Amino acid sequence: DAGVTQSPTHLIKTRGQQVTLRCSPKSGHDTVSWYQQALGQGPQFIFQYYEEEERQRGNFPDRFSGHQFPNYSSELNVNALLLGDSALYLCASTTGGIDEQYFGPGTRLTVT
Amino acid sequence: DAKTTQPPSMDCAEGRAANLPCNHSTISGNEYVYWYRQIHSQGPQYIIHGLKNNETNEMASLIITEDRKSSTLILPHATLRDTAVYYCIVRPIYNNNDMRFGAGTRLTVKP
Numbered sequence: 001d002a003g004v005t006q007s008p009t010h011l012i013k014t015r016g017q018q019v020t021l022r023c024s025p026k027s028g029h030d031t032v033s034w035y036q037q038a039l040g041q042g043p044q045f046i047f048q049y050y051e052e053e054e055r056q057r058g059n060f061p062d063r064f065s066g067h068q069f070p071n072y073s074s075e076l077n078v079n080a081l082l083l084g085d086s087a088l089y090l091c092a093s094t095t096g097g098i099d100e101q102y103f104g105p106g107t108r109l110t111v112t
Numbered sequence: 113d114a115k116t117t118q119p120p121s122m123d124c125a126e127g128r129a130a131n132l133p134c135n136h137s138t139i140s141g142n143e144y145v146y147w148y149r150q151i152h153s154q155g156p157q158y159i160i161h162g163l164k165n166n167e168t169n170e171m172a173s174l175i176i177t178e179d180r181k182s183s184t185l186i187l188p189h190a191t192l193r194d195t196a197v198y199y200c201i202v203r204p205i206y207n208n209n210d211m212r213f214g215a216g217t218r219l220t221v222k223p
Binding site: 004033040041042043044045048055056058090092094098099100101102103104105106 | 146148153154155156157158161199205206207208209210211212213214215216
């Protein structure tokens with residue numbers, strides 16, 4: 001039973017560029033959430049996708065957007081990258097948005 | 113902001129029980145207490161959760177005080193692989209998005 005997978009593992013981008021991160025949920029899960037984790041801090045909720053729509057959003061600017069596909073996989077897009085966007089981006093999946101979330105290994109984004 | 117308060121760090125001897133405290137004095141009746149841990153450079157791993165009764169699973173035990181204002185996560189026989197940051201989180205029963213991670217407790221298990 002595959003767990004949550006994310007790609008790429010690491011990524012280096014330049015300030016002002018755009019980036020797309022990908023996530024495949026755990027088998028049987030239909031809901032995907034994205035988190036940003038800065039160094040030394042806990043994860044911060046970005047948004048959640050269910051039935052291909054954004055269901056809830058944390059305190060992040062519109063530069064952060066996402067998408068969910070019919071197979072429940074998801075993408076996180078960040079436009080106009082800032083140095084402060086450097087972080088570990090985590091994807092978590094669950095069923096229905098009520099049960100506990102299972103996290104992927106994350107994508108380490110470095111903005112230079 | 114996180115709704116919980118945890119000590120920043122703790123040490124534990126290998127083979128001994130690790131008791132990690134958490135204060136959540138503003139918890140409401142429709143909020144769970146959840147525990148996750150994060151081993152270096154990995155995603156957080158779900159450990160256990162509870163509402164008001166004590167809970168036990170293959171990983172740990174969760175003891176919640178009667179007034180629900182604090183809890184303790186117990187790892188009965190800590191191993192070196194239990195070295196991680198442990199997060200105590202309070203979240204609404206019907207919304208698993210409202211999980212406000214604090215800085216957690218960095219547990220170091222020593223041989």
